[in-house]
Amino acid sequence: MEPATDPFVTPSTGLGSAALRQRPPSSGPTERPALLPGACRDEGGALSAAMFLYGGGAKHAGSDWFGFEGVDGGNSTLVCVSERRGVLAHLERLETQMSRSCKNLEDPPRETAESDLGTKIHKLRCLRDKLRAEVKQRQARIKASTANAEPDQTLEISEQEAVGGKEENMKAILQAYRFTGLSGKRTSRGVCVCISTAFEGNLLDSYFVDLVIQKPLRIHHHSVPVFIPLEEISAKYLQTNIQHFLFCLCEYLNAYAGRKYQADQLQRDFAAFLAGPLQRNSLCNLLSFTYKVEPQGRSFPFCARLLYKDLTTTLPTDVTITYQGTDASSTSWEEQRASHENLFFTKPLYQVFTSFARNGERLDMSLVS
Amino acid sequence: MDETVAEFIKRTILKIPMTEMMTILKAWDFLPENQLQTVNFRQRKESLVQDLVLLCESKRASLRDAALLDIICEDVDLFDMERFKSSFEKILRRALKNVTVSFRDAEENAVWIRIAWGTQYRKPNQYKPVYVVYYSQTPYAFTSFCHLKSNTPLLSQALTVASNHHKIVKMDLRSRYLDSLKAIVFKQYNQKFETHNSTMPLQETLELDMHMDSRIIHENKIEKERVQRVTQETFGDYPQPRLEFAQYKLETKFRSDFHGGILAERKEPLRCLIKFSSPHLLEALKSLAPAGIADAPLSPLLTCIPNKGMNYFKIRDK
Numbered sequence: 001m002e003p004a005t006d007p008f009v010t011p012s013t014g015l016g017s018a019a020l021r022q023r024p025p026s027s028g029p030t031e032r033p034a035l036l037p038g039a040c041r042d043e044g045g046a047l048s049a050a051m052f053l054y055g056g057g058a059k060h061a062g063s064d065w066f067g068f069e070g071v072d073g074g075n076s077t078l079v080c081v082s083e084r085r086g087v088l089a090h091l092e093r094l095e096t097q098m099s100r101s102c103k104n105l106e107d108p109p110r111e112t113a114e115s116d117l118g119t120k121i122h123k124l125r126c127l128r129d130k131l132r133a134e135v136k137q138r139q140a141r142i143k144a145s146t147a148n149a150e151p152d153q154t155l156e157i158s159e160q161e162a163v164g165g166k167e168e169n170m171k172a173i174l175q176a177y178r179f180t181g182l183s184g185k186r187t188s189r190g191v192c193v194c195i196s197t198a199f200e201g202n203l204l205d206s207y208f209v210d211l212v213i214q215k216p217l218r219i220h221h222h223s224v225p226v227f228i229p230l231e232e233i234s235a236k237y238l239q240t241n242i243q244h245f246l247f248c249l250c251e252y253l254n255a256y257a258g259r260k261y262q263a264d265q266l267q268r269d270f271a272a273f274l275a276g277p278l279q280r281n282s283l284c285n286l287l288s289f290t291y292k293v294e295p296q297g298r299s300f301p302f303c304a305r306l307l308y309k310d311l312t313t314t315l316p317t318d319v320t321i322t323y324q325g326t327d328a329s330s331t332s333w334e335e336q337r338a339s340h341e342n343l344f345f346t347k348p349l350y351q352v353f354t355s356f357a358r359n360g361e362r363l364d365m366s367l368v369s
Numbered sequence: 370m371d372e373t374v375a376e377f378i379k380r381t382i383l384k385i386p387m388t389e390m391m392t393i394l395k396a397w398d399f400l401p402e403n404q405l406q407t408v409n410f411r412q413r414k415e416s417l418v419q420d421l422v423l424l425c426e427s428k429r430a431s432l433r434d435a436a437l438l439d440i441i442c443e444d445v446d447l448f449d450m451e452r453f454k455s456s457f458e459k460i461l462r463r464a465l466k467n468v469t470v471s472f473r474d475a476e477e478n479a480v481w482i483r484i485a486w487g488t489q490y491r492k493p494n495q496y497k498p499v500y501v502v503y504y505s506q507t508p509y510a511f512t513s514f515c516h517l518k519s520n521t522p523l524l525s526q527a528l529t530v531a532s533n534h535h536k537i538v539k540m541d542l543r544s545r546y547l548d549s550l551k552a553i554v555f556k557q558y559n560q561k562f563e564t565h566n567s568t569m570p571l572q573e574t575l576e577l578d579m580h581m582d583s584r585i586i587h588e589n590k591i592e593k594e595r596v597q598r599v600t601q602e603t604f605g606d607y608p609q610p611r612l613e614f615a616q617y618k619l620e621t622k623f624r625s626d627f628h629g630g631i632l633a634e635r636k637e638p639l640r641c642l643i644k645f646s647s648p649h650l651l652e653a654l655k656s657l658a659p660a661g662i663a664d665a666p667l668s669p670l671l672t673c674i675p676n677k678g679m680n681y682f683k684i685r686d687k
Contacts, residue, residue: 208562282478
């Protein structure tokens with residue numbers, strides 16, 4: 001069979017002129033002649049050669065086999081294809097061929113690879129030294145120039161400082177806003193309002209209301225105590241007049257904080273004047289206690305009952321003072337009782353008791369003198 | 370008249386005691402005399418309120434009118450601890466002679482009540498008392514487990530009347546930790562708020578295991594971050610209130626993806642009880658998705674527990 005006319009087999013140019021010779025099958029299909037590991041310049045060529053060979057083989061169903069001899073400048077390769085059939089077998093052959101041809105290429109460069117890396121390292125080291133020297137030069141230049149105090153550079157720095165200072169100032173103002181009693185911060189959902197309560201110049205607790213800006217406006221969560229009528233206030237004003245809602249809530253919370261502060265202070269600082277425990281409720285709008293005008297009290301105590309019916313005030317709306325002593329009918333005690341009532345109506349608790357303390361001192365002074 | 374105004378009027382009228390209803394409505398002067406006379410004031414309060422609200426709607430009450438009514442019947446809750454205690458004890462003693470009631474003032478606005486129940490013929494059993502904690506001027510009371518269930522209605526009535534409320538409802542919320550119950554019911558658990566003063570970072574950085582070898586790379590980092598984000602949105606950063614159980618009573622039809630099967634063909638609903646228990650249930654639920662045991666987001670039946678204030682659920686088909 002003439003190889004030139006066979007459409008499946010074409011001579012590969014890479015291997016130079018090739019002469020196809022047909023070899024008779026020497027042994028059975030199981031024999032696998034080894035591939036001679038000759039120098040193979042063009043692995044692609046060898047591969048393609050094998051493929052083309054196989055192409056021919058497939059057509060002729062393993063009956064014939066071709067030996068392919070490439071002759072070029074002395075490097076000749078004898079590639080023999082065995083007769084084993086099947087795609088897997090062919091792939092196996094290709095694989096072994098590939099690995100052999102790769103190894104052929106790899107082996108010689110192994111010695112040169114090391115020297116290549118060595119030169120690479122050397123080159124990189126030189127580059128590094130060069131860059132280091134350059135960096136040192138630049139730093140020296142910068143130092144020299146700043147030593148000369150060039151005006152435009154310092155101007156830049158002072159501008160930056162000014163902007164930084166403004167930012168700090170702004171942050172401080174935002175933080176200080178809580179001293180106004182009502183401040184807020186934008187959140188991803190809406191706004192978080194902070195109500196900072198105070199009483200007579202004393203900063204007390206802060207309460208938060210996290211609002212979600214949607215239609216309808218709603219409260220996401222809050223730290224308002226449960227006995228403050230938040231639901232009522234929001235039912236009245238939240239949807240229609242949010243300013244009024246916030247001011248109303250502020251009023252309630254500030255009044256509650258003020259009443260609580262007064263009650264706490266009474267228990268803490270004027271405990272000596274109290275003859276029994278101070279009774280109070282959650283809203284601190286009903287206080288009931290017994291007190292004496294003098295801490296060392298030989299006198300009988302007074303019973304006080306203060307009602308704060310208006311939840312937005314820190315002064316009581318109803319005051320009842322009773323005197324339990326034996327000489328309850330005497331006018332002096334009646335006068336005292338009336339004056340005490342007046343005091344409780346008009347002054348916060350600590351002021352009332354401070355005046356008791358001062359009166360007590362005055363009394364002592366009068367006794368001494 | 371829109372819904373908010375109607376709701377507001379309804380709530381305001383509900384607060385008026387029946388004895389003062391007529392006087393206050395007359396003082397309000399919004400509903401004319403002849404219309405008021407058509408209303409039956411002897412019916413139950415809820416129905417009466419409904420009739421009144423309908424009348425207001427027909428007369429197109431505005432928010433101003435509603436606010437005026439509110440001012441007139443402004444009844445500030447003046448809770449008097451002594452009056453509460455005496456009223457409470459009186460109600461119990463009137464019904465049951467053999468009962469021991471003692472009070473202790475705990476924190477400023479709470480009172481602890483200890484009740485030892487007896488019967489008509491037996492002295493109170495001091496070894497099985499019931500404890501009740503009531504926070505003044507709040508609509509909540511916490512009770513310990515009562516062995517004698519027959520006394521519960523009496524206890525409820527005493528609490529309701531003494532605290533000046535008109536109804537008491539048992540919540541489906543139980544736990545061994547009173548503080549956690551308080552936190553859930555008074556909504557004190559989610560206390561992180563954004564302010565200018567806080568040093569909270571704008572973006573929470575994902576903190577994967579700090580002890581991990583730096584050579585280990587998380588292949589599913591994006592998914593892990595998503596799970597963390599969803600968990601954080603659902604549960605927040607704060608410590609969760611402590612509950613031990615969540616119980617779901619299901620009475621639903623069985624739903625499955627496979628057509629056929631014995632359970633799918635049942636016409637009657639399936640009855641089963643699912644109980645989750647843990648030393649700290651909410652923290653356990655929070656860690657389910659990050660641990661990879663469950664998908665994020667978790668079922669809303671699990672995540673709604675603190676919001677709804679329930680950990681005993683009855684689920685039926687709609």
